[in-house]
Amino acid sequence: MKYVINDQLALTVAPEGPLAALIVPFAKSVSAQGYSLYTIDRQLRLAAGFSLWLKQKKIECHQIASYHPEQYLQFRSRQFRYRPDDAAALRHLIGFLRSERVILAEKVSVPQVTEVKRLTQAYKQYLREARNLAEPTIAYYVPFIRHFLNDRFGNGAVTLSHLSARDVVRFVQRQASRLHRGRAKLMTTALRSFLNYARYRGEVVLDLAAAVPAVANWSMPSIPRAISADQAHLLLESICCQTAVGRRDYAILLLLARLGLRSGEVAFLELEDIDWNAGTLSVRGKNGLRNAFPLPLEVGNAIAAYLRDGRPTSTSRRVFLRARAPTRGFLSSSAVGSIVRYSLKRAGLKAPTYGAHQFRHGLATEMLRQGASLEEIGDVLGHRHPQTTMIYTKVDLEALRTLALPWPGGVQ
Incomplete structure (x- = not known):
């Protein structure tokens, strides 16, 4: 006897296991996201199969972990041909279960925050809040600054007062030879911005931004490529x-x-x-x-x-x-x-x-x-x-x- 989901969807048998009562709400959630009937049907069948597997393994809802969907797909591949979208379908199910607080998000170990990362985060916040720069611009600047700080201080203590003009010039000379002129210009602009920020913080007394060398022959290097x-x-x-x-x-x-x-x-x-x-x-x-x-x-x-x-x-x-x-x-x-x-x-x-x-x-x-x-x-x-x-x-x-x-x- 068919298990009716709605007037367009049905399962051949009623779902079993700890997720059985959630199959219909899951169908509504997937449907609201604009998926086709065919895709919804596949996701529901996978969800029902996963629920039955959980029952057989004696796994309750609160015990479901992120590795269980992968184990289920390995089990399922012995009976059915594996499809690349099967894993994505189960990720949708896990996301739905977390949104409904049926299962809790797993705790992820927090990586140690280095001094370089802490300083670049503070610089990013300064660009966003004090300078009001657009997010794409910030995304361009920050990697250059992270590279500069790692190059100078490594994993040790970051003491901006120890920076010198020689450090700045040496870094630009090494990097500019590896970069396209446009990227080199962006790097020096980011570096001047950061050194002005360091001076604004009071950690650098000298105007090191003035020490950033110009990249030779970059001014108006080429005509913009324009569609006619x-x-x-x-x-x-x-x-x-x-x-x-x-x-x-x-x-x-x-x-x-x-x-x-x-x-x-x-x-x-x-x-x-x-x-x-x-x-x-x-x-x-x-x-x-x-x-x-x-x-x-x-x-x-x-x-x-x-x-x-x-x-x-x-x-x-x-x-x-x-x-x-x-x-x-x-x-x-x-x-x-x-x-x-x-x-x-x-x-x-x-x-x-x-x-x-x-x-x-x-x-x-x-x-x-x-x-x-x-x-x-x-x-x-x-x-x-x-x-x-x-x-x-x-x-x-x-x-x-x-x-x-x-x-x-x-x-x-």
Whole structure:
């Protein structure tokens, strides 16, 4: 006799064991995450089999440990073909049991916190709270500082007052030769930031930030790789907007191409960030501050089409959600990069790169060629410093002739 879960799911026999009463609540939990009926059915069968195995092993709910699912899968593989998603299904079950407090999270031994780790954590908090830097920027800075401190102090005591200009110069000289110029520049910027922080703490008296050497020949080293306007047009035309995924990807690509947003700004965009009445879009930039953009009609229509006919039902406030279960917002900006890469390959376009940033460069390049000033381009891209926008002066020298300032005292 079948054991009915709901009007669409049923097990061939009633579940047995310590988890039997939790099979139906588990089914509701998995269903709410947007999984297909086929996937839910497989997860329920594994859960029922796991419960029966626990009964046979005389293991009660409170005795379930993280290694039991692996033992059960080894036992099950003697009767059924192993599938790669079986382990993930049981992890979902264990997560559900912990969320329901049926089993407690296992205690994990806390690794010893070294002085280097303690100091880098304090520096990270300073960047986040006092400097209000964006999380991606912090994530770039901290590994360089950890490496610097480990290189100088190892596992011993960290005494910042013992740092000297020689330590700083020696570290930069060794590392710069191994790094790309962009990474080397980032390393020296991070190092100056940390040394200023050390001075702010009162542990360093000298201005060691001034001792950080410049990496030779990095200023405006290359023209940004930008997708052309024609390629961006062909890419957008290649997207099929008859499907939910197509409507989502089309709206994402339009935000990149028309507004020059960064991938993280698109990935973490929330419903409240769109003011439909005013026709504006508010995004949190790299500096942590919010920037307001006018919402072009074309972009607004694309987002509205996705929200109306493509976005899955979810409690998430993110504008763009995963197409596959679990239904939620993107975990990182790399998801937007993956959409760009997949769309370019599917369209058969040989763009300068497969990343999302090329749209930002493409917008700036096109604006420059249309006669926009560097200040206007910087405003659109949300640049805080004019030097950041200056790299686009290499793009089109003819366009820049109209922007050139007269040489003081006459032509030289």
